[in-house]
Amino acid sequence: MKRYGMVIGVNADKLEEYKKLHAAAWPSVLKMIKECNIDNYSIYYKDGLLFSYYEYVGTDYEADMAKMAADPETQRWWAVCMPCQRPLETRAEGEWWANMEEVFHLD
Numbered sequence: 052m053k054r055y056g057m058v059i060g061v062n063a064d065k066l067e068e069y070k071k072l073h074a075a076a077w078p079s080v081l082k083m084i085k086e087c088n089i090d091n092y093s094i095y096y097k098d099g100l101l102f103s104y105y106e107y108v109g110t111d112y113e114a115d116m117a118k119m120a121a122d123p124e125t126q127r128w129w130a131v132c133m134p135c136q137r138p139l140e141t142r143a144e145g146e147w148w149a150n151m152e153e154v155f156h157l158d
Contacts, residue, residue, distance in 0.1 A: 052090075053112070054156065057103045057148035060137030061096065069101075069135040079124040087115040101136070103148060 061069055073094065084092060088109025095102045109115050119125050133147070142149035 053107045054153060055103075055105050055107060056151035056153060058139065058151055059101050059103075059148045060099055060139060061101050062135055062137055063099065065135035066096070069132065070096075072132060072135075077124065077128055080128045083119055083122050083125050087119045089115075102151075 088107055090106045090108050092105040093103065095104075107115075136147070138147055139149045
């Protein structure tokens, strides 16, 4: 299992919409997340930023992420969510959510 932390900005005028979307996340999208070996997924908000955390329990992260990205329902979900988000200028090339370095963990 590998833990992932990511961060992205959220547009202030879209925060409530983003919260409502995730309070009623589409079952097909949730199913795809699980099918792509993601567990224990959470998104937190603070001061204009969204922080996501999840655990990847599969063996081929790139293949699972490609599977998710190719899913038409996930693409529709992203199209609804992305206007709410504001990617960080410091993100790596090709990232939407900026990956974070884990600096501490305690089981």
